[in-house]
Each structure stands twice: as C-alpha cells, then as structure tokens.
Amino acid sequence: MTKFRENRKHSRSSRAANRVTEMLMIILSVPFVFSPMVYAASADFEQEWAKLIAAAKQEGKVAVASGGAPSRQYRPVVDVFQKKFGVTVEVSTGNATDTVNRVLAERKAGKYIMDVALISSRENNQRLVPSEALIPFAPLLIHPEVLDKSPWYGGRYWFSDKESKYAFIYHVSKEDRYETWYNTDKIKEAEITTIKKQADFFDPRWKGKIGGQGMGDPSGLRQMIDSYFEPDRGQKWVRTYLLDAGITFSDDRRILETWLTGGRFPLQAVATGSEDLIALAKKGIPIKQIFLPKQVALIRAGGSGCCISAFANTPHPNAAKLFVNWFLSKEGQTLTHTMIPNIDRSSLRNDIPLGEVVPEQRRVPGVEYGFPDADPKFGARQEEAQKWILKLWESRQK
C-alpha cells in the first residue's frame, strides 16, 4: 500500500514534471511554430500599409472636420503626418456646430468634401450619425497597434454612438472629484471648509457671491448635463443652481475669470477654465481650488477632442484610412500627448507616455471608472437632459 502510495506519489510527481516539460516545450516551440505566421502577417501588413501610403499619396489630401480647440491643437500633430506621408491634412476652421452645418449642407447638395471628423460625441450622436453621414469605423482599422485591443483602456474599443460603431472614442477626461475655486482675499479658508457637499453652495451665505458659466457656452451646458446625471447633484440641484441660488452667469470665460480673481464673485462652484486658473494661481493671483468628493469616478468623452469618425462617400478614402490608422497608432496618440501643451484629457491607449497631460487628468492604473458616454443608451438620455436644461435656462429670461 505504502509502495502503491509511493508509486502513485512518484507517478504523480513524474506526471507533473512531464506536464511542466510539455508546457515548456510548447512555450519554447511557439516562436518556431508561429514565427512564420507572424512574419507573414507582418509582411502582409507592411505590404498593405505601403500600398495604402502610395494610394493616399496619389489622393494627396485628407480633409478633417473639426471644431473648437482641437482644430488648432492638432495642427502640429497633423504636420508630422504630412511630413511623414506626403499627404496634406486640411483641418476645418470655426466651431464644431458651424463645421457640421457646413458639412451636412454640402452633403445634402451632393458635395462630399470631408473625409474624417475629429469632433465631439454630441455632434456625432445628435447630427452626423442620424444624418447617415458616417460609415462604421472599425472596418477601417488595419494597423496592428490599433487592432490589438489590449493596450486600450479596458482591453476594448469604445464608441459614443448608440450603435457603438461610428464615433470611436480615443481621448477622455477624468472626473473623479468636484473642483471649486475661490478668491482667498475675499473668502477665508475657515469659511470655504464649511462646504462639504454640493448642496452647501446653496447656503444663503453664498448668495450673490458665486459666478457661473451660462448655457450659451457649450461647456457650460455640458457641465449642467453632467450634473443632471450625477448622484451628488442631480436634477433638483441643477434647477436650484440655475434658478434660485443667486448665481451670476456669463458665457464669457474671461469675464468669469476676472470676477473670480478680482473678487467680484469670489466663488466658482463649478470650475470653468481650470488650466488657466491653475496657471494664474501658480503666478500668485489670490485664488485657490478645493476639491469635493464625487461618489462615482468617471471618464468622459466631451468636446471636439474625444472622438474620431469617418464620413461616407469620402473623396479621399485611402488618405482617410491612412490617417485614422496612424492617428490611433502609438505614434499618433503619443504625439497628442507630447505636442499639445498642458492637454486636459488623455488617450484611452495605456501604452504611451503621458507627456504633457496635466496631472489631474492622468488615470490611476487599476481603477475602473464609470464611462457614461460609452453607454449606448446615454445619448438619448443626454438629449432629454439637454432640452430640459435649455428650457430652464430660457425660463430665466421672463
């Protein structure tokens, strides 16, 4: 019995040893077995890539519809593309709404000028997708660095449209706490620390002291749409903030800034233009930020610098394909981090240096963030909230 046991023990250990040996052999043999395949795949890609470059050069140009800050921010990035591939990139001017108006009017008249859109999730979801101006995005992707989903946040692609196939999200901003600014000459630290939660801004002591961004500014509207869905704020909070809290609004960010720094309205409950305020605080202007906790940490795809999509009936299909693949590759995404100073959002690629991304916007590895913009149902809910907020805003004008 003992022998049996010993035999069993021996056989078990030898089987284990055998298994390890087998495993080792398999692992060691992988490169020999798959290398020709990998090599073949790589060679195929190189061939396809070279063909694509040649075809794109032939087309000579890729037209990008963009808006807001990215239409300027991406200029040095697309310059690299132009130099590298000899294909001109023409980025549109003006704000996103004007750009989309123009593109949609052109398309209705049968003129197809734009190839790619670097534009907000809102413009994509509410206008470009419903007008059937876009084509599914994933089939355009051929670059191995882009096809490999493992470096992307969550190991997958993220889309902002309800069908999850048109508006590819590549950059997000992180929102894991509420940011508030105050003027240190006008508000004492002891006073500001009495604000613990979002409803505390509505304490009568702050009435007439808060400045806020109006809804005529898309980012002001976005702040309120976000607030509408957040458990710490919600619909009731938005109503009070817009109608009853005695807040003075301006759509002009620089006016708001001087109100805060000059102390006319020494409190900004909802931070606006943080990058500029941080820079001013560093230079000794008497303003300071405080952070309040947020129940759910989020990443958001807002503004024109979040999403990339491709137009149907594009005049330069090869140049467009080359551009989107390069833009989402390690090189393209790295350049967005390194060539745009103090960028306040970051790539969903996890395998690139963070470069100029401001510290507050760097995602914490391992943390799972809520990502409402990637929820296919969120677009419709957002649209409803938007209508409700705008109606509320207009009711102030009675």
Added chain:
Amino acid sequence: MEQSPVIDELSVARSVQAVRLGSGHFVMAVVLLLLGYFLIWPVILLLINSFNTAADWFVEPRSWGLRHWQNAFQRPGLLRSLGNSLLIWLVTITTSFPIGVAIAWILARTKIPFSHTLEFMFWISYMVPSLPTTIAWITLLDPDIGWINIGLKNLGLVEQGLFNIFSVPGIVFANLMGHGISIKVMLLTPAFRNMDASLEEAARVGGAGNLRTLFKVTLPLMISPMILVFALQLLRVFQSFETEYLLGVPFGFYVYSTKIFALIRDPIPNYGEATVLASITLLMIALIIPLQRWILERRRYTTITGSFRPGLIDLGRWNFIAFGLISLLLVLLTVGPLIVLVLGSFMTRIGYFVLGFTLSHWQFVLSDPVFIKALRTTLLLGATAAIVSPLLFSVIAYILVRTRLPGRGVLDLIVWSSGAIPGILAGLGLLWLFIGTPGLNFLFGTIWALIIVVILQGKTTGVNVMKGVFVQVGADMEEAARVSGAGWARTYFQIWLPLLMPSLMLLAVMNFVSAAGATGSIILLASRDTMTLSLMALELSSIAVSNREAASIISIFIIALTVIGALIVRYFGLRLGVRHDMQSVNAGELVRAAESNAAAVK
C-alpha cells in the same frame, strides 16, 4: 414742418430721363437679376425653410408646417426682450444722434482746427472692433473691479463702485463708445460738407445768428441724409447684439437679438425659429421704405449745384472749445480702446499687470502659418470691397435717384430687405446659394465666393449713403455735361465721381472695415485656405481657445491695414474729388461785410 424761405428759393433737382429706353431697361434687368439672386434669394431660401418643421434642418427630412412660427412667438420673455431692444435702441439713438449731428456740423461747417484729422479719427474709432472696446470698458467700469471704480474708491471719493457697466446705462454707454457716435459722424460729415455755404450766408445776411441759421437753414437742408442715417439705424434695432450679450446676460437682461443668437447657437441650431424672429426686421422695412421714398420724392434739398460755394463758419473761441471737447471724446472712442488692445497684446494675460509683459503672443501669431495666408486673403477681400463696392453702390443709387427706369421700387426693396437678416443667418442662405446653384457651386470653397459676399455685404448702408448724396446734388451739372455731348459713362466719371468722392472714400473705408471684419456672413463659406484675419480672431477668442491676447494682435493688424488703406484712399480721394474746403471763406467776415453794405445802403 415749417419751410424756411431760404429753402423755398432753392433750385429743385430734376430727374434725368432714363439713359436710353432700351439700354436702360437692359441695365435695370441685369441689376435686378444679379442683386435679386445674390441678395434676396438667400433670404427667400431662409423664409421658405422657416416653414420646414424639422427640428434640425440638416438632419431630419423636410416636412412643412407652421411649427417654427408658432413656437418662435411663444418663446418665454420674447415681449420683454423686444421691449429691451427698443429701450436700448431709443436711448442710444436719442443720445448719439444729436451728438453725431452736432459733431458732423462742427467738423464740416465750421473753422474748427484740424477738422479733417478729427474726422479721420472718427473713421479710426469705427475701425476698432466692438468686442475689444466693450472688454476695455468692462475692465474700466466693472462695479467692483473696474479700474476707474477702484481708483475712485482709493481716492476716498466713493465707498462703492460709482459706475456699473453691467446695467442698462452701461450697455447704452458701451454702444455709444463703440460705433454709436462714430458711424453717425462718418455718415453725416460728408453730407454737411456738401452744403452750399451761400444759403447759410444768405440767412446771416438776413440777420439770423449762427444758431438760428443752424436750425432754420442747415438742419432742414440736411433732413434727407439725416433721415437716411436714422433709417439705417432703425434697421439695426433688432440686430445689435454683441455688447448687449456680453453686458446683459450677467444681470439677466436679454434683448431680441440675443434670442436669435441663442437659437442659432443651440446644440442643434434652431435656424427655423431664428429666421422667424429675424424676419420681424422686415416689418421695419415696411416703415423705412415709405419714409425714404417720401424724402426722395420731395427732393427739395438740393445743396450742390453748379454754383456750389463751400464756406466755413468761424466760431471764434468756440472753435477751440469744440476742438477740445471733440478731442476728448475721440480719446474715449479711439485712443482708449487702442491702448487697451495694444497693451493687452503685450500682457502675459489681459487684465493682470502683476503678471508682467511678454512678446510670446506676437511670436505665437506671427509664427502661425495660417496668419500670412489670412493676411493675404483679408487684404484681397478688403481691397476688392473698398474699390468695387462704392462704385457699384453709387451706380445702384444713381439708378434709384437719377433715373425713371421702371423697377426702381423693386431694386430699393431688394437693397433694404437684404439688410434685414443678420449676418449670422444670412451666412446659411449664402451657403445654400453657392452649393445649391449648378452654375455657381464651382465657386464654393474658393476665394471668389467670399469676394462676392464681401462686395455686396455693405449694400444697404452703401446704396443709401450714395442716395443721400445724389439727392443733394443738383441736376444742372449733369445736364450741362450731357448737353455738351458727353455720354453717360463720361458724365459719370468726369462729373459725378469727383462730386461723390468724399462719400466714395467713406464707403471705401467702411467696406474695407466690413470686409476685413466679416465673420457671420463668410464663416460657412471659408476654408482653411481662404481663412481671413477676422475668422482667425474669432477662433482665437472663442470659448474653446480663449486666447484673447492673440485675438487682440489680429485686431491690431486689421486696424493697421484699414488705417493704411484709409490713408491711401484719402490721398487719392482728396486729389480726385472736389475740395470742399478749397475756397473756404470766412463766413463771419462775409456776413459783417454784407451787414456794413446794408448799413451803407440805408
């Protein structure tokens, strides 16, 4: 109105018969077709589409109905905003009009020193865009942090800020400091210069003093240009927007145009309701057209004839007092905003002296590859508009005033109606026009589309200014030329152009400014290749980019270009035109001589 006996003696201009029936009709047909197409068709397209009930015209399929018309007039606060617009307009016009008329009269009819330089300074104040001017006044007059208020508080003169720019008087003040006064001085001064001094001299010989002459002779003679300027201002009652928006929103004060702007800037632009609200300006035109037709039909105010004799009144020591007051006003209108602009461009951040000064914004703008392109495009557009528009508008005005060609009423209607729709909406109509017309869509995306738009965009003001001049000029000179055998073209270039030169110069400058500063009308037509400085400034000062320092630099370039252009225009204009001050006589001496003669006769 009681008619001055002096005016009753005036020779009344008569209309010249149509050039030749055939060619005249042909010219009129071409003008009506071209202007109707480029000016009215975009408006009609917008109006037709206002019955398209789709929430997003660009996305949803067309369906027809009255939804936009019903919804637009049910907007909350619409009546209040209409009232607010009227209030701001009324207070602004009742303040700026007398000031503008008085300054124009002083500059044109008196011996105030440096009158041409002062007039030119008003042109410069018109060249400064209204946004930096308003920002400058916010910096100075914010109730808590405005420099003037802080200064007064520091001096112990007041405990709380004395001035508040975020108020109705603040908005009116900012409007006056913007273009409110300067535009009236610019439009009225040439008209006052065109006045024959012999009429005023006759009044004085008859024993009237300067003031009595002014009210009994000069102002009644100037009624036609003044009413035209007033009518042009009436057109803007529901369009004036930027200052009201910037200063009104913080204290919950909304004007009608803010409503239109908000609808267009909605996340899904509501062009339907915006068009409905904007179309109310068409009602204004229903008031304006009969008013100015009445002026043209009376045509009793001819002030330039073959025996035209310019002359200036010597106000004695009041010349210098007037000079001082006007100079002070010009400091507020021109020097102040310019200093803020230039200083701001060197400041690390506008409004923060503590952060020091830098050249980085200049380096940023000058190293931007788009800048040189934009500069070239702006120069091209500005120069074309400055040269072509005044000539074109003068021909249209000639047709309207000096001929009896059929279709003049329609032409007038086209000119006025096209000015009823704000630029930001008209831009969409123009986009449809260029991309939807088979023969024209090759122009879309090229500089030519922008050239056509900027040439025509100052038409309402331009044509009406020229109409005012044609009403003033007697028929005798033209008739003499025609009797001597000169054809229409020769008469136009040799007789009319020199007479019109001061107004043409003015329009050249105004059109340069309008072309160089165009945004709403061209934003949907311009591409990266045809970007202009104004679009670049708009992009830089947008909320997303928020680089107001760099935008200031672009404004400085636009102003510099315009000033250089204006100097060139003046240089040539003064040489080619009739010098209204060449034979300037001391009216006071004349009157005294006449009085002593009269005494001697007695």
